[in-house]
Amino acid sequence: MSIFKRGIYFVFGFLIFQACAQIVPPSGGDPDEEPPKLDSLNSTENFQTGFTKQRVELIFNEWIELKDTRNQLVVSPFTEDYTVSLKKKTVIFEFGEEPLKENITYIINFGESVVDFTAGNSVPNLRMVFSTGDFIDSLNISGKVIDAYSGEPVEKALILVHEDLSDTTVFKNKPLYLARTDAEGLFSIENMKADTFQVFALVETRNNYLYEEIGEAFAFLDSFLILPDTMNTQLEFRISKSEKTQLRILDKELGEYGKIKLAFNTPPEDVSVSYSDGPQRFSSIVEKDSLLIWYHNPDTSAFQIFVERDSLFRDTLSIKGGLDPEESDLNLASKLGDKKEIDLISTDDLELSFTQSLHKFETDLITLRVDSLETKLDFEMSFGENSRSLKLNHPWAGGQSYRLQLAPGSLESIHQRTNDSLDYIIKVKSLEELSNLKVTVQVPDSLTQYLLQLEDSGGKVVKEELLMGGGEYVLDFRSLDPLDYNLRIIADTTPNGKWDAVDFTLSRHPEPVLVKKIGKLLPNFDREEEWIVNFEN
Secondary structure, X not given: OOHHHHHHHHHHHHHHHHHHHOOOOOOOOOOOOOXXXXXXXXXXXXXXXXXXXXXXXXXXXXXXXXXOHHHHOEEEOOOOOEEXXXXXXXXXXXXXXXXXXXXXXXXXXXXOOEEEOOOOOEXXXXXXXXXXXXXXXXXXXXXXXXXXXXXXXXXXXXXXXXXXXXXXXXXXXXXXXXXXXXXXXXXEEEEEOOOEEEEEEEXXXXXXXXXXXXXXXXEEOOOOEEOOOOOEEEEEEEEEEOOOOOXXXXXXXXXXXXXXXXXEOOOOOOXXXXXXXXXXXXXXXXXXXXXXXXXXXXXOOOEEEEEEEOOOEEEEXXXXXXXXXXXXXXXOXXXXXXXXXXXXXXOOOEEEEEOOOEEEEOHHHEEEEXXXXXXXXXXXXXXXXXXXXXXXXXXXXXXXXXXXXXXXXXXXXXXXXXXOOEEEEEEEOOHHHOEEEEEEEEEOXXXXXXXXXXXXXXXXXXXXXXXXXXXEEEEEEEEEOOOEEEEEEEEEOOOOOOOOOOEHHHOEXXXXXXXXXXXXXXXXXXXXXXXXXXXXX
């Protein structure tokens, strides 16, 4: 056989061997649900005292992988100066150059980061505990983190335990002890020393274990946590994002004549908008996280727009001259598009939204009739919640259909554009299609103002009542769509008619909130609910 042929056979055989040697999950049989088992005899000894820096090796009975160590693996006292790696069936953990603290217990909590190679089963309760002193610390804390507004558990929140008791430590220093909450919002920190601490909860956005305040959810305890010699302390944190925001423009769309869109990092509430000489007509509205601006400048000259909020935010937009109105999509149309039927509840006003800011409307060119009849009905029309919506008021009859017609030219936009013909059928729901909810609510404190909200399953507030002081209130919510609902009550301690979140610099916790699940209301049915509100439970 030639050397060339022998070479080909050798390469071919080597490739087959490599393919056969690859580790692949076994096929067939029962699924593997057993997690890897730690070989404690051959692994680094756990619960050592007098510990000095050494290579920590955890040896398992099968091939393993490391998964999401950034979120799963936690070292207390806190340090980021370590490496973790794999070698076959062994996890290798090594501290870096940073010296270990003296006379304290260290915990390396692997969470669910160590999994088997084939099925991804994680090793439960995998912890290495050792002390640099003569004994293992034995104090523990545990608890729960919930969203202050919804009451739902918060996953992956950080619990930061500081031995520095200054007011600024959470802004400047890394914690001594650290934990993360699980899917139920639960956490625990074990093997802590006896001392006095500050404890905080944080959902961070910058991965630096510091509270940046803006954009981060946070909670704090009213007092220091003092751990005596034996104690297991249960804590609860109601976490929320601070309302302090540093307003920033993320994107600008101002290349077309007559309209501008500014996208912000947060809803630009309370901004003021002004402009230099130029536009004949000008309008602006806030929509979610954006500021929408319309202007009409017949001579297309250059001008400036000023957007500001207090003294913390100011931006100047330079609108260049010569923009061609004909190259901009300024058509005035309904935001309903091709939809021709509108469902309505008899107690509501009809609201229509349009693609552009409106300048005026002509009611003489708008007609409302009972469907199929020629008699015109009286109605009142006004601008809606912003300049591109209209509100139509009429004593609607339940179960009746109406026809609304807007003739061409009945609406004029800020750009002097008018509408094409619009024709809608309005179907008013009958009482048999709707639900009623009667709520008797008893609130405790006569000196506190309360805000009661009825919200649908999507979180939209459909009804809202202000309760002035303690006592019993009977509220009748009528003509509701048969949907799932919740009741929410806010102790409006500020009081300002809205929910206020955490403000650590003012030592203010988020205002207390309770939620009562109502469930699905049935059509043509009167539901009654009683609620004795107790914020202490």
